[in-house]
Amino acid sequence: MNINVFSCPKILLTNVRSIRNKVDEFEATLSKYKIDLAVVTETWLNAETENLATIPGYQHFNKMRVGRKGGGVSVYSVDRLIMNHTEHHDQCNFECLWCCITIPNNIRRLKHLYVGAIYYPPAAAGAEQLVSHVIETVDRIRSANHEVPIIILVRKAPIGSSDHVSVLMKPITCLPKNDHFAVKIRPMKDSSMRQFGQWLVDYEWNNVYDLMDTNDKTVMLATTLQNAYYSNFPTELLKMRSTDHPWLTKRVKQLIKQRQKAYVKFGKSSKWKKLRNGVQKAIMDVKKSYYQDAISGLHNSDSSKWHKNVGKLCNLNQKQSFSIPGLNEKETAESINQHFADVCCQLPALDQNNLPAYLPSSQPPPEIYPGQVQRLLQSIKPKKAGHPEDLPAKLLRECAFELAPPITNVFNCALKAGTFPDRWKHATVVPVPKIKGANTCNDLRPISLTPLLARTFETFLVNWIIEDISVKLDSRQFGSRKGASTTHYLISLIDSVLKDTDASLLIEASIPEWVSLDDLDDWCKANNMLPKPSKCHVMTINFLRNASEFQPFTLNNTILECVGNLKLLGVTIQDNMKWDMHVTDIVSKASRKMFALFVMRRSRASVNDLIKVFCCYIRPILEYACPVWHGAITKKLAHKIEAVQKRALRTILGKNYISYDLALEETQLLSLAARRESLVLSFGQGLIKSALHRDMLPPCRKRKLNLRSNGGNLEVPKCKTDRYIVNLLNSK
Structure with a gap:
């Protein structure tokens, strides 16, 4: 092991099925591949034969199976590594052996390595208990030390006559370089803000008012503001490094450099030890000060900055990379741009001659006033992303009063001319992967960043259009409507499915009633809709004993795939109307976010801030659209969800954690089951009070009885199946 490059051990994982008669071959394997650490399962050792396996x-270190023959796990560590058996982690009835390995002569990357040797026999009972033991043990270890090496998995031949394949894990010795790069920024200094504000107060906008053409006005306004912005807010260069921690300061970098020079020149001398201790103390101090300055107390005073700093510290906002094989970055960008442009080119251009006779309107358009524009500009979020040629959102918000008159003039000119300025039609497109591991342009979703002033103008147009057509919108139109959400749509869909299956009816498709399933292809073409067959699936929900078989459905001459489950608006729906796959999905997502709690604990975060991180980033995953599925999950699934919060509280409280009930009382949190009950009740009460969604609930009873039952005032329809009874719209 080359300790001068990267001191991470080479690890072998193997199942030998009795090591007594394979000791010589096992020793030869360790010598041939220069194994530093070996984890062996099914050793079949007992108290009498344990010494034969040295x-x-x-x-x-070895742990034998208790009560019956076979099984057992062992860990072998080369003598130059310091290995200690952590017996307090092995207090269980499973074949688990936990060891802590200290790697000497490693001053930077890896100091301690915890190894868990676990053997779980096929078809054995207690799988959930074993998983819980592993999670709890890992949580305790990560709370104290969270340093993970980089490894590569390589398959090797089995040991002796064993029928199991071994796994060899080698460390990566060529670590990625710390690339330095410079970023141009325009700091929003107070002096620059005052200087720009004074320019706005003194400036006359006659160069905009005197123009008659809408496009000319828009270009003149944007050019004037952009020139003033560039002159009052000069650029600065900010040097950064891709691997720098957010808390890393220039002083700490200098101390690390001095420590490394001392190690190269003098080795482990007293001078090096002094510098090493100084680096460790400096890192602890800057972490504590960074947390106090950048995170602590910001949740109430500046929640946006709090979320930004927490995401940066915990690396919660990871961006997926995308590349096309054989193309460089510029060619990849051109390919993505062409792909998005082709989507629009497939649709026919608007023929104004085919517009209804009453268009364009003979009535003059409404007039926009500066006060209205000012209020909209002041409502812009300071961190809102805009077009590269835009003024920063913060500047538009702060100078709304001075900017309102010229912007209003451009808006009214566009309304009178009946045209949308060409400059506002340009957008910066940000491709966002739809799936993890996107490798084709079809896996990307375009997010268009249009100019902020264009979006402000569109706000007026949208409000007028909605006001005009709201009385004609379908009651089942949930998108882009106030008071409606994805939960409302999913509730309506699931209720209609369960209602029809309860009445032993077959459902053909969830499409407009006036369009049959066979005519869907023609309907899409007539309405300029271009659904992709690869993204369309057929899921049959049928609980009849003698289920009928449907003919394959085709779309664009392509047979659609029949599936047993699908994800719709973030919720996994199964053809048997059960929710075990959805619960497994949300538990997995929430568990991956648990890393944030460990990072925050290492940063000396308070218990209150750890609770806020859990409530903001982890708990919402477990509660999304819970009115859809809460009433139909089993106790086992509810316990699986609750275990995530139990694990989080164990991490938050650390040594102070005694029991789940006491932890809930100390943190003043409700159990997730109690919160779901409250959320479902609140959602139901919202339906009763909503003029838009009241018809989703059963009607009120004609005669109100003074019963203690909740929801006794609603006329609950008769149900034939338990599936429909537990549905929200029929639950009490």
């Missing part, structure tokens, strides 16, 4: 030059 290997010269290796430390050996």
Whole structure:
């Protein structure tokens, strides 16, 4: 092991099925591949044969199976590594062996390595208990030390006559370089803000008012503001490094550099030890000060900055990379741009001659006043992303009063001319992957960043259009409507499915009633809709004993795939109307976010801030659209969800954690089951009070009885199946 490059051990994982008669071959394997650490399962050792499995030059820890023959796990560690058996982690009835390995002569990357040797026999009972034990043990270890090496998995031949394949894990010795790069920024200094504000107060906008053409006005306004912005807010260069921690300061970098020079020149001398201790203390101090300055107390005073700093510290906002094989970055960007442009080119251009006779309107358009524009500009979020040629959103917000008159003039000119300025039609498109591991342009979704002033103008247009057509909108139109959400749509869909299956009716498709399933292809073409067959699936929901078989459905001459489950608006729906796959999905997502709690704990975060991180980033994943599925999950699934919060509280409280009930009381949190009950009740009460969604609930009873039952005032329809009874719209 080359300790001068990267001191991470080479690890072998193997199942030997009795090591007693394979000791010589096992020793030869360790020598041939220069194994530093070996984890062996199914050793079949007992108290009498344990000494027969020792290997010269290796430390050996073993845990035998209790109660019956076979099984057992062992860990072998080369003598130059310091290995300690952490017996307090092995207090369980499973075949688990936990060891802590200290790697000497490693001053930067890896100091401690925790190894868990686990053997779980096929078809054995207690799988959930074993998983819980592993999670709890890992949580305790990560709370104290969270340093993970980089490894590569390589398959090797089995040991002796064993029928199991071994796994060899090698460390990566060529680590990625710390690339330095410079970023141009325009700091929003107070002096620059005052200087720009004074320019706005003194400036006369006659160059905009005197123009008659809408496009000319828009260009003149944008050019004037852009020139003033560039002159009052000069650029600065900010040097950064891709691997820098957010808390890393220039002083800490200098101390690390001095420590490394001392190690190269003097080795582990007293001078090096002094510098090493100084670096460790400096890192602890800057972490604590960074947390106090950048995170602590900001949740109430500046929640946006709090979320930004927490995401940066915990690396919660990871961006997926995308590349096309054989193309460089510029060619990849051109390919993506062409792909998005082709989508629009497939649709026919608007023929104004085919517009209804009453268009364009003979009535003059409404007039916009500066006060209205000012209020909209002041409502812009300071961090809102805009077009590269835009003024920063913060500047538009702060100078709304001075900017309102010229902007209003451009808006009214566009309304009178009946045209949308050409400059506002340009957008910066940000491709966002739809799936993890996107590798084709079809896996990307375009997010268009249009100018902020264009969006402000569109706000007026949208409000007028909605006001005009709101009385004609379908009651089942949930998108882009106030008071409606994805939960409302999913509730309506699931209720209609369960209602029809309860009445032993077959559902053909969830499309407009006036369009049959066979005519869907023609309907899409007539309405300029271009659905992709690869993204369309057929899921049959049928609970009849003698289920009918449907003919394959085709779209664009392509047979659609029949699936047993699909994800709709973030919720996994199964053809048996059960929710085990959805619960497994949300538990997995929430568990991946648990890393944030460990990072925050290492940054000396308070318990209150740890609770806020859990409530903001982890708990919402477990509660999304819970009115859709809460009433239909089993106790086992509810316990699986609750275990995530239990694990989070164990991490938050650390040594102070005694029991789940006491932890809930100390943190003043409700159990997730109680919160779901409250959310469902609140959602139902919202339906009763909503003029838009009141018809989603059963009607009120004609005669109100003074019963203690909740929801006794609603006329609950008769149900034939338990599936429909537990649905929200029929639950009490």
